Amino acid sequence: MTTEVEAPNNVLSARIADDLRRAILSGELAPGERIRQEELAEQFGASRIPVREALRILVTDGLVNMVANSGAWVSSLTQEECSEHYKIRERLEPLLLSYSLPNLTEEDLEEISSLVEQMKNLDDIETFMFLDRQFHWATYAKANTATLSDFIERLWNTTQPYRRVFTRMVRSGGIEITHLEHELLVEAIKRRDSEEAERILHGHIRRTRIELDRHPEVFEHQFDTGK
Structure with a gap:
């Protein structure tokens, strides 16, 4: 049974986790940046208990790396690790899409089409990335899977900072x-052509990986993560 003391801590832990998640995914906190628990506790007027619980939540999300007797850092990847994460995504996200596609409703199709239109002619990268993430997860929304969605979301989280760099690179051309x-993917989904949709999605993710593989400098200026 939850006690009166525990309930506020649980709520506070969730609030701290939500705030940190937003800061990490938006790029406000960079890969490898140290997260100081005492500063968080002071910021939220909390004890160290809800702060530690919030960090544990974000470790599960793939957003934070905790080192025993050392501290917590925003998760970071080497170029090799990032490439591996993208290769896994190339293979598993089409599978997730195949689970979802037959269950997408007309309302779902309208939503994903609208998101594609909203992304066109955007100058703000953060808005583009937010809508792009909404778009892809809207296509996966009706997948009835026990573990696949959570696993792929973790990979999205760990690769997000590097996807941001890729997005900045392609804004200058491409x-x-x-x-x-995106448009081809939507059309294939509307036709309920799972094989074609999976092929397009695989190539879409692969193109990002190949571009990042060509730019090792993306990974050269990260903080010390204490690994």
Whole structure:
């Protein structure tokens, strides 16, 4: 049974986790940046208990790395690790889409089409990334899976900072390819052509991986994560 003391801590832990998650995914906190628990406790007027619980939540999400007797850092990847994460995504996200596609309703199709239109002609990268994430997860929303969605979401979280760099790179030329791939994906989904939709999605993710593989400098200026 939850006690009166525990309930406020649980609520506070969730609030701290939500705030940190937003800061990490938006790029406000960079890969490898130290997270100081005492500063968080002071910021939220909390004890160390809800702060530690919030960090444990974010470790599960793939957003934070905790080192025993050392501290907590925003998760970071080497170029090799990031490439591996993308290769896993290339293979598993089409599978997740195949589970979802037959269950998507007309309302779902309208939503994903609207998100594609909203992403066009955007100058703000953060808004683009937010809508892009909404778009892809809207296509996965009706997948009835026990573990696959959670696993893939963790991979999205760990690769988010590097996807941001990729998005900045393609803004200078080539963003039209991203829009075209989105449109082709939507059309395949509307036709309920799972094989074609999976093929397009695989290539869409693979293109990002290949581009990041060509830019080792993306991974050279990260903080010390205490590993």
